[in-house]
Amino acid sequence: MSEQLGASNLELHLGPMTVDAFLEEFKQRYPNLRLDHVMIAVNEQFVDETHRIEPHDTVALLPPVSGG
Numbered sequence: 287m288s289e290q291l292g293a294s295n296l297e298l299h300l301g302p303m304t305v306d307a308f309l310e311e312f313k314q315r316y317p318n319l320r321l322d323h324v325m326i327a328v329n330e331q332f333v334d335e336t337h338r339i340e341p342h343d344t345v346a347l348l349p350p351v352s353g354g
Contacts, residue, residue: 291316299341306335308345323350 300311305326313321326333327346339345 291319300339302338302340304335305333305337305339308339309335312347321347324348
């Protein structure tokens, strides 16, 4: 995902919103990113799509990985 964005970190200034709303906003800003099956962590804790993100939270998008 960082290769597609050209950066490993992004700083977005957004108001409070749910994870689901955040993903929709992210898809609109970066329509070429594949966000299917990503796991979301907020402040280093995995959360579901109903979790509320506050303005100063850190959000991590973790793509699926394959094991071997």
